[in-house]
Amino acid sequence: MVTEPLVLSIDTMGGDNAPGMVIEGVDMAIDSLGDVEFLLFGDEVLLGPFLDKFPRVRAASNVRHTTDAVLDEDKVGQALRTRRESSMRKAINAVYDGEAAGIISAGNTGALMAMAKFVLKTLPGIDRPAIASCFPTERGLTVMLDLGANIDCDAENLVQFAVMGEAYARNVLGLEYPTVGILNVGVEGLKGNDSVKRAASILQNSDLPMQFIGFVEGTDIGAGTVDVVVTDGFTGNIALKTAEGTVNFFSAALKQAMTSSLRAKLGALLTRPAFAELKMRMDPRCYNGAMFLGLNGICIKSHGGTDAFGFAHAVQVAADLITNSINESIKEDYARISLSDEMEAAVVDAQ
């Protein structure tokens, strides 16, 4: 699956500061990626000055000219129908055609998901792709999914998300036996809606290479109680953004406290290096790059408002998924759960 060199397809037209931010981000990513090539989809006239500025990117890239781009305000259906010549669509096509191993875009999330699903299709056994992201917790890193691709999810969707999250935690985070929990309003088995209860019961009876610990609560996300938090896209999106808003509020309150008196200001001066480290630990750019898991190809969504540093991280996320063969692992795991279902059915029949 992994070819040498690694080829990545880049939508250079997505994001608030595209294409400059994108090209600079690609340049930064080169440092950590080793042998890599880029297919840059976008307007070569606009790209020219930035490629002059970042000669390493020019040397490692193949520019595929197109002047059309998906706009942030494009509706999903409209983008799917009318943006066939867009940089986003063509960048996805390159993955489908086998020219690139993964695609990264900072453009319209809904359009990217719809196009990627339409072009790449889902992996066998996966009904719906999920948006997954990794973020810092008290214990280390936690991956959470779905973060907004699927508003309504049934038990089977949640089980598939668990399989995908576990495959990520094992293969990319390198955890031998990842812990997985389903987000709920309490840890007792009786709590929650039908989807989470049924999903928990299916996972309890599966023989997947993970430690399914049952339900977790909102507090467990920041605590890092489990390596993988499984939830529907409505709840996941709101939980993620609530955490983000809480960090913003806390940071603002902290800043206010640190400038509230001369004494506090002096203290703030002394704690500056320690705070810089804390800030880095919480820096959303270091966790940029939402993974569209469950697609028959690697597709990464960078935050539209990020800078080159953040985009470079999204490129790194794509490379990590590819080199760790995430999709092969999801397919293998999913085969196990299907087998386990069949076995269970056999047991039921035999009774």
Next chain:
Amino acid sequence: MVTEPLVLSIDTMGGDNAPGMVIEGVDMAIDSLGDVEFLLFGDEVLLGPFLDKFPRVRAASNVRHTTDAVLDEDKVGQALRTRRESSMRKAINAVYDGEAAGIISAGNTGALMAMAKFVLKTLPGIDRPAIASCFPTERGLTVMLDLGANIDCDAENLVQFAVMGEAYARNVLGLEYPTVGILNVGVEGLKGNDSVKRAASILQNSDLPMQFIGFVEGTDIGAGTVDVVVTDGFTGNIALKTAEGTVNFFSAALKQAMTSSLRAKLGALLTRPAFAELKMRMDPRCYNGAMFLGLNGICIKSHGGTDAFGFAHAVQVAADLITNSINESIKEDYARISLSDEMEAAVVDAQ
């Protein structure tokens, strides 16, 4: 409605450190409550030493002896059937009988909600009570509901929650024209599930004394974008606990940063007073006291793990709801929305 003196019914047997924590909390609450009397439901043998310790509470109270108590591990149905002589049930009955204007308990949340709903019933037009709580944001205070009473909510439930939250913000927070938003995965009208979309459309066409601004996202909770955040109990519970977990994580990371070097420790010493203020601003005890809105009587749930200071705040919340006639206001508002629906229907018929 408000009688002089204010009479509050207290379940002294609920909470991790009951009844000591409860009696000490009542003592603290006396300072701010003025002319108040308490009906203390619980075991008079256990209460005795604490009433000796807090003579002001003894002087202001009427002890109603009972030895039975709802346990944390009691299932809701079981508590409802078998705990008719419990301190919790009898404390609720006192509100139904008109002996007290409100009841406060730090006991089992599910049992308290079920008993309160069974005994007090809901207000006219309200199908389901909601759990509401007030918390600090960048802009001030925000009230959010439902926080876990109703796992699945339809549009009508959400509209009722909006009415109740708005009544609280106007009457208790003293806002003339509160802003209200429905929690969703995006601010655009097309996003979200059917319940939030329909609820938004009903509220947009109502003539309630509030400023309905449409959808808000998770980040808006901490930002304080609106005074009232309306959501279903599943999402609300998870959002609240996610925010709590994020604050815990941030605090732990901050503490770690502040002790990471000698220089940082010195800075921490200097910033200590400013931090104490910040800590107070974030202190969950200052926001303790979840309101069960929509019941035909005031019922407040204190956190079970709180201390006397937190319990005193929950008592204060009950007093605030009573003296500001929250239920009269909800009834009036609800009448308006019904009228508005009828008018709308009349318009439709006329077309």
